Amino acid sequence: MIELDGVTCRYGRGGDGEGDDEDGDEGVDDATVAVDDISLTVPDGEFLVVAGANGSGKTTLVRTFNGLVEPDAGTVAVNGTPVDEDLVAARSAVGMVFQDPRDQLVAATVGADVAFGPENLGLAHDESDRRVDEALAAVNMAGRERERVDSLSGGERERVAIAGALAMEPDHLVLDEPFTGLDEPARRSVVERLRALHREGTSVVVVTHDLRDVAALADRIVGLADGRVAVDAPPEEAVSALPGLDVRVPEGGGLDEPTG
């Protein structure tokens, strides 16, 4: 479980956060408040979608889940332990797939890339091999260890990045804009993999400004606007409230799963 309590994150200089600058000076010394006093619990097993327009604070928010971003105020705890007390535990419990797989794929071949994390943990070869096999199977890329990463399509790279995170056997898998740059078939393939992973018991958090397809998978949608939670509701309810957040929503259909 991930628990945020009153989390605020700022970028840049200045600012104790005291006093909004409304005097027209553009506030050059003011910090940007990217996440503004958010409290949120992500239970185990949940498929959570974090939605919102560009710049609404989605990336900053999820990066606090495993200490990639340290809040300026508030606390984040993973499985009951504050992230700042045990960064290693938080990083192993919360696997992160970054916005651009190129930021994540470090080795020349698929197998070496997925093995990178487990080997860094110092796991025995047998255990590392087992994790690589399972992770590649989970993203529908079993048996493709020897292929070169630079020969893969965008969708395949995304799936290798997901496999790399899965090989760490995290409690929560967090994906930041996993569909960026993917064509429709690749997008569907990644969506299908996420659906299957969740069915098999993985907790999934997807960050997106585009709700096509994933809205129907979500147990809950948290919509951000200006660093605050504007909506926190099951999909049908959230989507009807979300147009004001300037996110793309499916045109009819796709939301036929009952909530309750």
Ligand SMILES: Nc1ncnc2c1ncn2[C@@H]1O[C@H](COP(=O)(O)OP(=O)(O)OP(=O)(O)O)[C@@H](O)[C@H]1O
């Ligand atoms: N490293 C940084 N330095 C300064 N400001 C930043 C930095 N990262 C983000 N910001 C600012 O913080 C705010 C929230 O950004 P964030 O990336 O968390 O939002 P987002 O919803 O994920 O946006 P996007 O969809 O564009 O990635 C924005 O105003 C952004 O410009």
